[in-house]
Amino acid sequence: MPMAASCSHWWHCPFYFAMAVTLAVISIYASMPPRPNHSNPTAAAAIHNRLAFNASRALRNHGFTAMATILQIYPEQFLSSPQSTIFALQDAAISNLSAHPNAVKRLLQYHTSPSNLPIKELLKKPQGTCLPTLVPGKRIAMTKNDAKKGSVEINDVLIAHPDVFLDGAISIHGVLGPFSRPELHETGQDWEITEPPVCDSHCGILSNSSKISDEWTRIVRFLSSNGFVSFAIGLHSLLYGILQDYPDLNSATIFAPVEFVFVASSRPLLDAIVRFHILPKRLTFMELTSLPEKASLWTLLLNRNLVITSSASSKQVLAINGVKITAPDAFSSEHFVIHGISRAFSTETLFKIAE
Structure with missing residues (x-):
């Protein structure tokens, strides 16, 4: 009625x-x-x-x-x-x-x-x-x-x-x-929200239909819907700048913490911290465990590396900079992989970047 x-x-x-x-x-x-x-x-x-x-x-x-x-x-x-x-x-x-x-x-x-x-x-x-x-x-x-x-x-x-x-x-x-x-969409499951043109024009790379853009969009959505919301927000807010600095970034390893309080930090500090959690190379959990202890891992943050502090062969636990990988290969595609970690990497050496 x-x-x-x-x-x-x-x-x-x-x-x-x-x-x-x-x-x-x-x-x-x-x-x-x-x-x-x-x-x-x-x-x-x-x-x-x-x-x-x-x-x-x-x-x-x-x-x-x-x-x-x-x-x-x-x-x-x-x-x-x-x-x-x-x-x-x-x-x-x-x-x-x-x-x-x-x-x-x-x-x-x-x-x-x-x-x-x-x-x-x-x-x-x-x-x-x-x-x-x-x-x-x-x-x-x-x-x-x-x-x-x-x-x-x-x-x-x-x-x-x-x-x-x-x-x-x-x-x-x-x-x-x-x-x-x-x-x-016709399936009734997928959907789109139309944002204002002024914001859409700022999206730059994310608005392109390139394979890399689609993959990064998938990554952000995966993080957001699988318990890594704060990190997803931080990554998404900085993606345009990251992809401008690394236009050939077609593969990556992302270490995603569940709790990421730095999303409210100043933009320079947030940018440094997010880049510190990304490697410009795809490394699965098995590949990481095959590396020796104290092996250095290059990140997107210039002159700041991560270090393997324990290996699966010795302690049955893989840690990076003392932080345990709790969800290995949480997301994996041909060029990208995400590992969930117990907490964000220490940022004591990064605060000078924001000064």
Whole structure:
């Protein structure tokens, strides 16, 4: 029955609207992977949960019930980086979404930027500034910035409720509508989000259809969807510059840490750290274990090498710079390989680069 007919009795409207929002939330939640069971949550996890709870309460108090529910049920989808800015969609916008649940989930991630941007910081940025999102390869643009009126538009959508929630490294703003709508392919599984032309024109190499660009896009998406979100964000934000400096980089070994707090660092330091985790040569786990201890590995960071500090033949554990490889050959193609590592490599010698 159409909504209009159902609401011929006005008192039924709130019920049908609430049902639509609930179904939208359920469909999004059902498409997400199971949450890990942490029987002994760490202090960081406790802080994470507290932020999610307080943020959800603030959203609910401002009328963003659906976003509040999604954030409280699955905060990891929005708070996966050390800093986050969430652009909250109104309940009506979420209830009207009829796309595939996976596409809807990605759309919500498109409304989250891995940086802390209260409205006062957004007002400082020039019009046309592009901001990264949690969707690899997709950015949002500040299409209007009126500091005198305190007005900001993202992708031509007004931030109607600035600073709904501010706490530490998290900012939440309410927006009038979606920044984009996902365009599904015929299969209903794959999808595309159209970003503003001003951002698309900055993509450079990533916009090309070359084999290398496609491969790097696959790598960023793999990292993002397999627990290496923060590192994926850092890599993606720097890829254009890396590929400009290394135009013939058609093979590589990437050491990806699960926790990568440096994504919020200054750009020079972040650039140095990301390059320090990449070798300009494909080396599988088996090939690495065949190398002798203290063997030097050239990285993309000039004059900074990694060193094999233990080998599988001697300790049954392979470590690079004292960091264990915990997920060998997590991703492998003809020219690229990714190894998951227990933590990021030490950066003590790299801080001078950012000075």
